[in-house]
Amino acid sequence: xxxxxxxxxxxxxxxxxxxxxxxxxxxxxxxxxxxxxxxxxxxxxxxxxxxxxxxxxxxxxxxxxxxxxxxxxxxxxxxxxxxxxxxxxxxxxxxxxxxxxxxxxx
Numbered sequence: 001x002x003x004x005x006x007x008x009x010x011x012x013x014x015x016x017x018x019x020x021x022x023x024x025x026x027x028x029x030x031x032x033x034x035x036x037x038x039x040x041x042x043x044x045x046x047x048x049x050x051x052x053x054x055x056x057x058x059x060x061x062x063x064x065x066x067x068x069x070x071x072x073x074x075x076x077x078x079x080x081x082x083x084x085x086x087x088x089x090x091x092x093x094x095x096x097x098x099x100x101x102x103x104x105x106x
Contacts, residue, residue, distance in 0.1 A: 017074045065087065
């Protein structure tokens, strides 16, 4: 039987997910991920030696939501819902301009 290699998402989940959700919904992190500011996550994975910067950056550039999904893999249903609501608010704000974001979180 051939063992499957861990994916970037598997490694993110194993390494970061508990800390990511420990303090509750982190709107700043969700906003950074949403706009593609994922350098800190890329550096952390590159330091692991399992993935190259380019591999991780390419995956998250095309689907930044996949990073959020990996970070929330072990989270409870309510926590996942809170983050998804925040992500959806950022999607709406991106469509209508980020000025509307302030109203969402007020």
